[in-house]
Amino acid sequence: MTVPTIFQPLTLRGVTIPNRIWLSPLCEYSAKTDGVPTDWHMVHLGSVAIGRAGLVMAEATAIEPIGRISPHDVGIWNDEQRDAWKPITAFIRSQGSIPAIQLAHAGRKGSTAPGWGVDYSGTATPEQGGWQTQAPSPIAFDGYAAPLEMTRDDIARVVTAWREAARRSLEAGFEVLEIHAAHGYLLHEFLSPLTNLRTDEFGGPLMNRARVLLDVIRAVRDQIGDSIPLFVRFSATDWTDEGLQPADVEQVAVWAHECGADFMDISTGGIQGGIHIPTGPGYQVRFAEGVHRNAQVPTSAVGQITTPEQAEELVASGAVDAVMLGRELMRDPHFALRAATALGYDLPSWPPQYERAKLR
Ligand SMILES: Cc1cc2nc3c(=O)[nH]c(=O)nc-3n(C[C@H](O)[C@H](O)[C@H](O)COP(=O)(O)O)c2cc1C
Numbered sequence: 206m207t208v209p210t211i212f213q214p215l216t217l218r219g220v221t222i223p224n225r226i227w228l229s230p231l232c233e234y235s236a237k238t239d240g241v242p243t244d245w246h247m248v249h250l251g252s253v254a255i256g257r258a259g260l261v262m263a264e265a266t267a268i269e270p271i272g273r274i275s276p277h278d279v280g281i282w283n284d285e286q287r288d289a290w291k292p293i294t295a296f297i298r299s300q301g302s303i304p305a306i307q308l309a310h311a312g313r314k315g316s317t318a319p320g321w322g323v324d325y326s327g328t329a330t331p332e333q334g335g336w337q338t339q340a341p342s343p344i345a346f347d348g349y350a351a352p353l354e355m356t357r358d359d360i361a362r363v364v365t366a367w368r369e370a371a372r373r374s375l376e377a378g379f380e381v382l383e384i385h386a387a388h389g390y391l392l393h394e395f396l397s398p399l400t401n402l403r404t405d406e407f408g409g410p411l412m413n414r415a416r417v418l419l420d421v422i423r424a425v426r427d428q429i430g431d432s433i434p435l436f437v438r439f440s441a442t443d444w445t446d447e448g449l450q451p452a453d454v455e456q457v458a459v460w461a462h463e464c465g466a467d468f469m470d471i472s473t474g475g476i477q478g479g480i481h482i483p484t485g486p487g488y489q490v491r492f493a494e495g496v497h498r499n500a501q502v503p504t505s506a507v508g509q510i511t512t513p514e515q516a517e518e519l520v521a522s523g524a525v526d527a528v529m530l531g532r533e534l535m536r537d538p539h540f541a542l543r544a545a546t547a548l549g550y551d552l553p554s555w556p557p558q559y560e561r562a563k564l565r
Contacts, residue, residue, distance in 0.1 A: 210521040226258050227259055228250070240270070269310065308385065315336070360407065458500035469503070493505065
């Protein structure tokens, strides 16, 4: 039987990911206020592993306390958090999936109300668990409190925090790491001319705006050695002429690859409010294809990929190497099982406990 392309393994460095259907990172706002993952994360990520997604990526996980988006985000800046991730990664691995983590810093979009469960919006006050945010330049995101401009020491602190978070991630059992440089969070704020007005070596030309990201990639690669795959998530466009453009991101992807990143996870948007994003099925695919083609690096697409046939076509055509699914895997954590059946493939790794649920 021919194995559909989305069910073919992908080897990156020392890790073989069993298929090309991957969980996109999804903030759950389900830590208490200590950044420690909970049973929710075990069930949320664990059910996607039961559903045989090849790679299960934990949500934006803060590298330092002020790197959280909300007071209810998870973190990996201390040993208690690291130890709480261990049973979750062990369960994902027990299902044959690869546990991955997105290491994040929210920058000026931090200290905000979680997506649900609270009666306030915008910036959280100290009483609500909020904090003073930091960013490349002291420009507020629409409706949020203004950040402080980061000093050179702040930048050095963050690079070290990413390195330490990478160390703890491996100790926690994660086998793939992703640096979050998208969606208007700290590293995207450095990359975008809309949010980076600095006049020092971290602002101005693209190479300067990419400097912190490249420093982070080098520090993380140095920490994790040669066998662990390192992904970067980019916003390939700010969807406005004044913002970051696809050609910029294709160039930064080349530099990122040279500095030790192996895989580009291509999303878009998030830098500021009020920008129209023309969404629709596969609306970000062309940006991923652009990075794939021009930077010559393995790449995934994300964004309204919802059917087995669509996913198979994207990988089989060579447009991208894998697909990331977010909301579709929330609606159906067993999407990969369903996709195998839909594509007429008898998945050998079907969970034995669910054998009697196999559609024949
Ligand atoms: C509830 C929710 C939480 C999200 N959290 C994250 C996150 O932690 N990190 C990230 O890079 N993207 C995050 N995203 C974006 C998704 O990973 C994904 O890129 C986006 O939803 C588009 O893909 P989809 O149409 O398959 O959902 C989130 C999206 C949703 C809906």
